[in-house]
Amino acid sequence: MRYCDILLHLTADKRSREKAATALALAKRFDARLQAIYTLPFPSQLYYMSEYVPPSVIDQQIEEAREEAEKVRNQFEQDARSAGVAADWAVTEQSPIAALRQLGTTCDIVVVGQSDPDRDRTVNAGLDALPADLALALGRPVLVVPYIGHYPQAGSTVMVAWNGSREAARAVHDALPLLKTAKSVIILCIDPDAAQTESAKALARHLAHSGIVAKVRHTTAGDMAVGDVLLSALADGNADLLVMGAYGHSRLRETVFGGVTATLLDSMTVPVLLSN
Template sequence: MCYKTILVQADAADATSSCATLAAQIAITEQAHLVGVSMSGVDQMIYQCNTAAPGVVVLPADLTTLTTRADASLAAFAKRVEHLGVGSFETRRIDGLPDLELLMQARYADLLVLRQAGAPEQTPYMPDSALQYVILHCGMPVLVVPYAGGPGEMGRHPLLAWNGSPEAARAIHAALPLLKRARQVTLAVFNGEETWGAHGELPGADMATFLARHGVQVEVVQRQTREPVGEALLSLASDIQADLLVMGCYGHSRLREIILGGATRDIMRSMTLPVLMAH
């Protein structure tokens, strides 16, 4: 697998932030085409107006503020990635519903780069639920960038969360272009013997062999823990100074995650490093 088209969130707070910078770094390394998208919120505005006052016609002039703001974000994004040295890029303004529009755009991308939900300056036109919806339904890997902290470098030391699930396998497959360039890769297995049939005789060994055939040498770390796996992953990432976490997401149903909690929910809420996710 390789990344040849990368779709990145480029709203006001993201146009010159970590999202744009990390996406640009990957695009340069992979010689990929970069697509910056900004959500204007036009559809939501029309819907809200019709709900509050049925029959009221929303004129194009009423939407100028929204479209102008989105266009300004895209202009800042274009200036930023050009300065960083991206050779091929374009910008697209999304006037429709963010989740549905991003799903459509994702069909023609190898990787999505989106920002962690819940940022203080989060655009109201990219709600928290939209990020979860896109990750679950886009069918592509999504690199989620934490809103706190600077861009820095990414991919020198990835941490792979391996639990033997199809979702985790898809995430690791999707991360191969990054893993092949890494200086050090750690494969983490927590409570590996608790799930029957998830691993071979030695948890993590089969995946390590698979990665070795791709030229990726990994260190397998097995740990037993009583704390939530999401918290244990973030703690391990800090201990080994990992700069990227690769994991499958929503291996359980979203309802179970909401009621009982889960690694995906914990990581999405408290991430301290970029996380490449696949469902």
């Protein structure tokens, strides 16, 4: 089992090459084809100027955005050739969520970036919620790359956040190619009850049938939030990838982006594979 088609989202930000490096390494590992989709940012004046904006100003911003896209394309194609990865490139004026929902249904995994808290929020609106929106709506796993750090070989030590839920099971299944190539797999249970403890053992046995040796670890949250416990466990286990379900109800946005998912997406220290 492997990933054959990988979709990478790029846009106007300083982390484009780092995100591409992670996706290229993933494509190289699985001999997969990589499709990069670059979403052009909307002209920033449209978001904060109430007075008339001359068309020439908008045209200039669009031209500058396309020039930046071409620079990113040249670097991406050069890096793909150096890595020996078959790669395609496309540019769109669609919003990131619209473009990725359209293309993502026919790929095996989508690679996106964590939103940089210091970025200019007058452009590329919607990037903050993009990873969770995709994981909940797309039906494909979403690999989120942190906005800081370098992760060319993410997935050497994989930690699975396990509670026996449907979402967690879906995430494990979607991560199987990565689990098969990992050097170490840790199944982490936080404050498990008896049923969750047994399901973690059953998961380890199930993975063993696929040749994956996984260790089950239990920990307690105490006064800490579950998201913070996960972050601490990642550091203690020297994990370089977290696999977890994306939880919530699409009509209750505060639930979707509250709790564990929000903590991880805000404070992630390693790439996170989300699936719903």
